Amino acid sequence: MKTLIITNSYDVTTDILITNIGCENIFRLNFDLLSDYSIQITSESFSIKSPKKSIYENEISKVYWRKPFNTKNNLDEYEFLERKQIVKQIFNILLHQGKAILVDPNKVLAIGKLLQLRIAKEYFNIPEWEMILNHSSTFSHCVTKSLSSSVVDSDKILYTTQVKTEELDLSEAWHLQKFIEKEKDLTIVYVNGELFPFELTVNLNETDWRKEQISNPKIWKPHDLRKNVYKSVQGFMEKLKLNYGRLDFIIYKDEYYFLEVNINGQWAFLDSQNEHGLLSEMSKCIHPHELTKYLE
Amino acid sequence: MQKLKKHCDLAARAEFLELPETAYDFSRDVRFDVHSAEIKLMAGTSTNTIHSHKSVGYDGDSDND
Numbered sequence: 468m469k470t471l472i473i474t475n476s477y478d479v480t481t482d483i484l485i486t487n488i489g490c491e492n493i494f495r496l497n498f499d500l501l502s503d504y505s506i507q508i509t510s511e512s513f514s515i516k517s518p519k520k521s522i523y524e525n526e527i528s529k530v531y532w533r534k535p536f537n538t539k540n541n542l543d544e545y546e547f548l549e550r551k552q553i554v555k556q557i558f559n560i561l562l563h564q565g566k567a568i569l570v571d572p573n574k575v576l577a578i579g580k581l582l583q584l585r586i587a588k589e590y591f592n593i594p595e596w597e598m599i600l601n602h603s604s605t606f607s608h609c610v611t612k613s614l615s616s617s618v619v620d621s622d623k624i625l626y627t628t629q630v631k632t633e634e635l636d637l638s639e640a641w642h643l644q645k646f647i648e649k650e651k652d653l654t655i656v657y658v659n660g661e662l663f664p665f666e667l668t669v670n671l672n673e674t675d676w677r678k679e680q681i682s683n684p685k686i687w688k689p690h691d692l693r694k695n696v697y698k699s700v701q702g703f704m705e706k707l708k709l710n711y712g713r714l715d716f717i718i719y720k721d722e723y724y725f726l727e728v729n730i731n732g733q734w735a736f737l738d739s740q741n742e743h744g745l746l747s748e749m750s751k752c753i754h755p756h757e758l759t760k761y762l763e
Numbered sequence: 764m765q766k767l768k769k770h771c772d773l774a775a776r777a778e779f780l781e782l783p784e785t786a787y788d789f790s791r792d793v794r795f796d797v798h799s800a801e802i803k804l805m806a807g808t809s810t811n812t813i814h815s816h817k818s819v820g821y822d823g824d825s826d827n828d
Binding site for chain 1: 766767768769773774775787789790791793794
């Protein structure tokens with residue numbers, strides 16, 4: 468039996484997993500190289516063949532959805548959408564058979580950023596927020612965030628940015644959050660009920676830690692999580708029926724403020740050398756022969 | 764006064780890092796440096812496209828997953 472990982476060929480997280488678990492235990496389906504695969508799906512079964520390996524549906528014990536669509540492609544729009552359906556349907560067939568683990572990509576849009584914030588207020592402090600379009604803001608000094616996290620002009624990102632609302636063009640849609648000072652960023656990886664919290668001490672002028680991720684890479688350190696926050700995270704994730712997520716918080720004067728849960732959040736950068744138990748836990752979940760919790 | 768728009772005023776260019784040209788080895792399911800022919804794990808590095816540097820070091824948690 469093998470685990471099918473649906474991803475792209477540049478996905479370093481999958482490189483790390485394959486090194487850790489063994490390439491004989493994984494079948495890697497790279498969406499950006501789909502033209503190199505041969506695929507057949509029928510009413511009975513499916514098969515996938517790469518230039519060097521092949522797998523049949525009944526040889527798959529688990530499927531893990533990584534980041535298949537995070538690469539550029541040269542396909543026309545229609546063919547691109549058709550191919551996206553192929554990999555989504557392969558995932559959905561295996562999900563239906565109870566073989567999917569950790570991440571259900573269908574939940575990313577189903578939950579979204581605003582519904583999760585509404586639910587989160589039952590469990591955490593959250594900064595005041597609003598979404599406006601053709602409407603004035605109730606804030607003056609705030610931060611604006613992307614709702615979709617999409618890339619702009621193929622190489623630009625809308626980082627979390629401080630703005631004065633009087634300066635915004637209100638004919639655009641704005642996701643705004645009241646500005647709160649922070650001393651630390653906190654990110655918690657939730658894996659089937661296990662929590663892996665990491666903190667990053669920030670300088671006060673820095674709103675979004677991702678902005679200088681390459682020129683000035685940050686080292687995240689394990690964080691000693693307060694028991695009540697631990698329980699709140701458990702309750703929140705159970706409420707959303709999520710087996711996996713990376714939850715972002717900020718900490719100011721010992722108060723934790725919830726920002727968001729990333730339902731398919733990146734995690735390998737937190738423990739790429741397998742020093743903090745996260746890589747081991749993820750590898751255990753993904754290994755085709757290890758017992759784990761499956762998506763419902 | 765000209766008002767701020769996300770697209771032209773607030774979106775910032777993502778950082779890039781130059782890495783060697785790579786090809787994909789289907790036997791071992793990893794990319795390798797085509798010039799040195801060496802298969803190397805790119806853990807902890809960021810690659811030369813926005814999509815790939817999202818893969819490990821960057822939070823590319825887009826709805827387009």
